[in-house]
Amino acid sequence: MSLKGKRFLIAKPGLDGHDVGAKVIALALRDAGAEVIYTGLRKSPEYIARVAAQEDVDAIGLSILSGSHTELVQDTIRCLRELDAADKPVFVGGTIPIEDQRMLKDAGVLEVFTAEMRVEDVLAVIDRAFAS
Amino acid sequence: MTDAKSDRTASMRTHSEQQQPGMPSTQTPSAIEIPVVVTPDMVPTRDPSLPGEYPFTRGIYAEGYRRRLWTFRQYSGFGSAEETNTRYRFLLDRGQTGLSVALDLPTQCGYDPVDPMARPEIGKVGVSLSNLSEVEILFDGIDLSRTSTSFTINGTAAMIYAMYLAVADKQSVPREKLTGTIQNDILKEYVARGTWIFPVRPSMRLIADTVLFSNEETPRFNPISIAGAHFRDAGVTAVEEMGYTLADGLAYVDELVKRGGDVNQFSRRLSFFFYVHMDFFEEVCKFRAGRRLWARLLKERYAVTDPDALRFRFGVVCGGSSLTAAQPYNNIVRVGIENMAAVLGGAQSIFTCAYDEAFQIPTEKSAELALRTQQIVAYESGVARTVDPLGGSYLVEWLTDRMEQEIEKVIGEIEEYGGAVKAIEDGYLQMRTAQRARLRKQSTDSGEQVVVGENYFRHADQKNDFGEVFHLDPQSVKRVLKKYEQVRDRRNNKAVTRLLNRLGEAAAKDSENLMPYLIECCHAYATIGEMVTTLKQQWGEFVEPVRF
Numbered sequence: 001m002s003l004k005g006k007r008f009l010i011a012k013p014g015l016d017g018h019d020v021g022a023k024v025i026a027l028a029l030r031d032a033g034a035e036v037i038y039t040g041l042r043k044s045p046e047y048i049a050r051v052a053a054q055e056d057v058d059a060i061g062l063s064i065l066s067g068s069h070t071e072l073v074q075d076t077i078r079c080l081r082e083l084d085a086a087d088k089p090v091f092v093g094g095t096i097p098i099e100d101q102r103m104l105k106d107a108g109v110l111e112v113f114t115a116e117m118r119v120e121d122v123l124a125v126i127d128r129a130f131a132s
Numbered sequence: 133m134t135d136a137k138s139d140r141t142a143s144m145r146t147h148s149e150q151q152q153p154g155m156p157s158t159q160t161p162s163a164i165e166i167p168v169v170v171t172p173d174m175v176p177t178r179d180p181s182l183p184g185e186y187p188f189t190r191g192i193y194a195e196g197y198r199r200r201l202w203t204f205r206q207y208s209g210f211g212s213a214e215e216t217n218t219r220y221r222f223l224l225d226r227g228q229t230g231l232s233v234a235l236d237l238p239t240q241c242g243y244d245p246v247d248p249m250a251r252p253e254i255g256k257v258g259v260s261l262s263n264l265s266e267v268e269i270l271f272d273g274i275d276l277s278r279t280s281t282s283f284t285i286n287g288t289a290a291m292i293y294a295m296y297l298a299v300a301d302k303q304s305v306p307r308e309k310l311t312g313t314i315q316n317d318i319l320k321e322y323v324a325r326g327t328w329i330f331p332v333r334p335s336m337r338l339i340a341d342t343v344l345f346s347n348e349e350t351p352r353f354n355p356i357s358i359a360g361a362h363f364r365d366a367g368v369t370a371v372e373e374m375g376y377t378l379a380d381g382l383a384y385v386d387e388l389v390k391r392g393g394d395v396n397q398f399s400r401r402l403s404f405f406f407y408v409h410m411d412f413f414e415e416v417c418k419f420r421a422g423r424r425l426w427a428r429l430l431k432e433r434y435a436v437t438d439p440d441a442l443r444f445r446f447g448v449v450c451g452g453s454s455l456t457a458a459q460p461y462n463n464i465v466r467v468g469i470e471n472m473a474a475v476l477g478g479a480q481s482i483f484t485c486a487y488d489e490a491f492q493i494p495t496e497k498s499a500e501l502a503l504r505t506q507q508i509v510a511y512e513s514g515v516a517r518t519v520d521p522l523g524g525s526y527l528v529e530w531l532t533d534r535m536e537q538e539i540e541k542v543i544g545e546i547e548e549y550g551g552a553v554k555a556i557e558d559g560y561l562q563m564r565t566a567q568r569a570r571l572r573k574q575s576t577d578s579g580e581q582v583v584v585g586e587n588y589f590r591h592a593d594q595k596n597d598f599g600e601v602f603h604l605d606p607q608s609v610k611r612v613l614k615k616y617e618q619v620r621d622r623r624n625n626k627a628v629t630r631l632l633n634r635l636g637e638a639a640a641k642d643s644e645n646l647m648p649y650l651i652e653c654c655h656a657y658a659t660i661g662e663m664v665t666t667l668k669q670q671w672g673e674f675v676e677p678v679r680f
Contacts, residue, residue: 014237014252015237015238015240015241015253015327017237017321017324017325017326017327018325018326018366019566020365020366020367020569023569023570024566024569024570027566027567038680040678041326041676042241042249044248044249066256067256067492068252068253068256070252071252072252095490097491097601114457115457116456116458116586118577120577
């Protein structure tokens with residue numbers, strides 16, 4: 001795996017308080033040798049983009065289960081662009097209906113993960129994004 | 133970059149597609165090893181108490197459901213107050229016996245709809261109730277003297293309770309007639325669910341204010357519902373769910389005693405709330421053990437003597453994270469089994485999740501089916517005919533004893549750490565919960581815990597089609613914003629400012645009960661954001677300890 005030594009920002013945009021998925025993935029990334037910055041709850045897209053740029057992370061994971069992913073993801077990607085940080089891969093995890101998954105990918109998200117996926121598989125997908 | 137699409141397909145494939153699982157586990161999810169058979173000599177300390185008698189293992193009332201069936205209370209709310217009012221009338225029309233209000237995140241976290249943090253979340257996971265006029269619309273045509281209403285509200289529970297009282301005033305319903313519940317359990321919000329606002333200590337004060345006020349003014353109302361459900365859905369076991377909840381309960385009792393409350397009085401109105409997941413006997417015994425342990429703790433530690441103050445009243449939700457997006461119709465069966473466990477465990481109110489509830493706002497059709505599930509259990513199955521029908525079963529009595537011991541151990545660990553308040557301020561319970569969530573995920577990922585349709589018994593071309601899709605009316609957000617502006621234009625802004633100042637001054641003094649001030653503010657159409665901002669100026673905001 002090429003996750004070792006990589007820096008990740010795991011973020012909770014918006015008001016959603018469900019942080020299980022974010023923390024489980026953060027723990028798994030850490031165990032795989034990556035460095036993880038977790039924002040905690042209730043962060044604005046502006047804040048998340050700023051931290052991602054300042055900390056010069058290698059990738060960003062956004063976790064949203066409140067149904068407001070469309071706006072929050074688009075806003076975060078827009079803020080990343082404004083900070084010239086749009087080259088960082090963005091992953092999204094949460095309760096995301098199939099039709100919205102396509103829309104998020106069109107907006108620039110590299111991959112969307114849902115609760116039923118195995119953590120191992122999620123990490124493999126992230127890993128492959130770096131391998132190429 | 134690799135082709136994202138093929139990655140996705142690869143990651144969705146499970147190891148077990150062609151495989152059958154092994155024999156079902158001999159352990160419960162709380163890691164209690166279940167014997168092949170339980171014999172009478174394994175239950176030496178059989179509890180001789182009858183239902184309605186201390187320590188209430190078999191139930192809090194002598195006649196159980198013969199006295200009264202549980203309340204059928206489906207959690208519901210979305211978009212604007214108008215749409216939610218329509219859904220309530222639909223559910224009441226189909227035989228629901230209590231309302232349960234789901235609020236949107238801005239209302240729960242104390243933001244007005246116009247706040248930039250609120251905009252993307254308006255009406256998404258519940259109804260938007262930013263001020264009294266919205267609550268008036270919500271209960272339009274619903275008689276509050278005859279309808280019991282539960283609000284899943286925590287950070288802003290005091291404000292929503294104040295709005296509810298203001299609507300009752302306007303409907304000329306005497307306060308002593310009001311029945312219902314506000315969740316008002318902030319401690320678990322810091323660990324799971326996350327709708328905290330203020331730091332822990334002033335939040336505890338606000339909760340004590342609501343409980344003490346409610347005991348006097350709305351004696352039939354439950355001013356708190358101490359909840360384990362959200363710990364559970366965040367990853368912990370049934371044993372920990374009950375242990376964390378009772379530890380929180382003790383923290384509230386301590387706070388209320390400190391405030392001069394009479395434990396024999398306020399304990400009569402403490403209520404509880406749990407999840408029911410799939411391990412049938414563990415769930416039944418969790419409730420029997422919890423009932424017995426809570427009564428014993430109150431009696432032994434606080435010398436509570438009033439039997440009503442020792443009765444462990446609880447509501448449940450069947451579903452949550454035990455439901456899957458994979459093969460969603462399987463969820464109907466799961467909820468039916470969980471519903472049975474809730475009844476055999478003696479719940480006072482039950483919410484059965486719709487099979488699509490974990491992924492979308494239920495449609496009318498799925499919501500009706502969830503309600504019908506309860507009605508079938510209540511009226512066709514016959515399980516409510518006698519109190520605690522499983523009482524005396526060797527397994528059930530053995531497992532009740534075992535779970536009680538395990539739960540008490542968990543409470544002991546929290547107390548050793550310094551109690552629930554400290555464990556939460558430090559992020560200790562948050563860390564334990566996150567680690568437990570990881571273990572739970574590992575056990576389903578590895579196939580050790582079987583989830584039918586998700587990690588076993590899938591079919592090759594499986595699509596997670598859950599039938600009808602709910603779409604929120606795109607106009608409802610616009611409606612919420614427009615109404616908000618209208619209220620702000622119409623009200624007496626000078627009066628609002630004066631009342632908010634009074635609220636702020638009262639908040640600065642620990643001895644003042646804030647409820648009368650909040651009710652005044654609500655009557656004047658002060659908004660939730662204004663009231664919360666006023667209190668934040670006095671108390672500051674919670675800073676999340678990030679530990680995992």
